[in-house]
Amino acid sequence: MEKKIGLVTLYTNNYGSCLQAFALYEKIRQLGYSPKLIKYQTNDETVKNRLNLLFKLPLTQFFSLIINRRRINKLKSAYNSFRKKKLEFTGETYSPSCDKSALEKKFDVFVCGSDMMWCEAFEKDWEHFFLRFTDKSKRIAYAPSFGVNRISEKNKERCKTYLLGFEPSRLSCRDLSGVKMIKDTFGMGSYHVVDPTMLYSKEDWNRIIGNNERLYAKPYVLLYLFGGYQGGRKDIIKQVKQWGIGEIKAIDIRSKYRFKNQNIGPMEYVRAFRDAEYVITDTFHGLMFSLIFEKAFVVLTRNDGTHWGNYSDRMTAQLDMLGISERYHDMNILLPDSFKQLNYSIIIPKIESLRKKSIEYLHTAIEEVLTQTET
Structure with missing residues (x-):
């Protein structure tokens, strides 16, 4: 039993x-x-x-x-x-x-x-x-x-x-x-x-999703930002767009970048990370799914006076443990070119x-x- x-x-x-x-x-x-x-x-x-x-x-x-x-x-x-x-x-x-x-x-x-x-x-x-x-x-x-x-x-x-x-x-x-x-x-x-x-590994999550169809047909940079798109974040989004990786798409239903004609439920959320070329986030689970699907990413600070800006330890500790602490980045400073890629050869065995x-x-x-x- x-x-x-x-x-x-x-x-x-x-x-x-x-x-x-x-x-x-x-x-x-x-x-x-x-x-x-x-x-x-x-x-x-x-x-x-x-x-x-x-x-x-x-x-x-x-x-x-x-x-x-x-x-x-x-x-x-x-x-x-x-x-x-x-x-x-x-x-x-x-x-x-x-x-x-x-x-x-x-x-x-x-x-x-x-x-x-x-x-x-x-x-x-x-x-x-x-x-x-x-x-x-x-x-x-x-x-x-x-x-x-x-x-x-x-x-x-x-x-x-x-x-x-x-x-x-x-x-x-x-x-x-x-x-x-x-x-x-x-x-x-x-x-x-x-x-x-x-x-679960990325292969496990793909089985869980059970949908191989891309959430969005064209290449895109995924935004998942609780702290909004203002100030320096706006400049970073513009910078990454200029890298030519793909269009800018956001999970936030209030954003002008949102996936049109898509209701992003939890399974669609996972697919959004799976299909992205790059991820810009400021959330813990945005970081988790970026790592799971082995994406190049940046985690932006939330030092904007909001309540959740006090909870950065949960993300910085994860990044420190994996040896990529630099990926936690000041939202008011443009990204270095080295952030365009991320080598997972050392990260994956640790995970x-x-x-x-x-x-x-x-x-x-x-x-x-x-x-x-x-x-």
């Missing part, structure tokens, strides 16, 4: 969140278990924080959301369709305050991760995201991220208590900066594992080694829990 795995993760209307949730769910299934995502309604305070961030957007971006609401609604439908087809959820929706004791009888193991579920923006949901509702013997952390390399004083003791709620052999972090923080701040060891999307170790960690951790609970 297949053992049941309860998965606690983020799966919101965000490409990275949806795809990492799918990747971890699917890998657990491939390992021979029966996973199911625990449907969760975030704390009201978390929702308010997100709304506050929305109202802090520059006026141009805020009004753009209103103008493009029709396209945004189509995109929401694409996310809903993806989750319905690719993921299995619990029938019940759990809130922060509800009784979760029934979950103990439904699942043999609980896995939390990945994405930035341990960042302080979600502190009101930490009870759920640190698996506090279940016994320590059933908990596994696979690649959760703090987003940054520090924890505020007010949350240090609480965070330490929650981290101690995992057996050392079943505590991992997605970012090297997070592994270092756990050691330096809390004196604890943890494993470094890759983001769930990186558990493959990390992928193998990460899958071994996940499988071993699940089997360890199952062995303990059966004795």
Whole structure:
């Protein structure tokens, strides 16, 4: 009988969140278990924080959301369709305050991760995201991220208590900066594992996509920029266009560069990276899929005063680890010509080694829990 795995993760209307949730769910299934995502309604305070961030957007971006609401609604439908087809959820929706004791009888193991579920923006949901509702013997952390390399004083003791709620052999972090923080701040060891999307090679992702048709017929440079297209970014886009690689295309449905007549759902998002000649991004999962599909790319800084400009550690640590830290580039400085190409001969073996170790960690951790609970 297949053992049941309860998965606690983020799966919101965000490409990275949806795809990492799918990747971890699917890998657990491939390992021979029966996973199911625990449907969760975030704390009201978390929702308010997100709304506050929305109202802090520059006026141009805020009004753009209103103008493009029709396209945004189509995109929401694409996310809903993806989750319905690719993921299995619990029938019940759990809130922060509800009784979760029934979950103990439904699942043999609980896995939390990945994405930035341990960042302080979600502190009101930490009870759920640190698996506090279940016994320590059933908990596994696979690649959760703090987003940054520090924890505020007010949350240090609480965070330490929650981290101690995992057996050392079943505590991992997605970012090297997070592994270092756990050691330096809390004196604890943890494993470094890759983001769930990186558990698959480009060949694996091509099989998952199941569509060999190009998203756009002509060669193109892909833009995936949360921080917009203003200032120095505009100059960099112009510069790359002059390189003659291809047209400029953006995933952002509000951009003038957007793919016309295309509703870019999560699978189309992956195809956009697969088919690109070059990638300009400022996001973590933009970096992940650039690496997966072995693209020449640049990750632009977000030092523009926005909230997410504070979460650069998760990207710089990945680039440092792979020996390509220079690919994290100041958005106000034009690119060197050396950025036109990227040699993956050294990078790919590193990624493959990390992928193998990460899958071994996940499988071993699940089997360890199952062995303990059966004795």
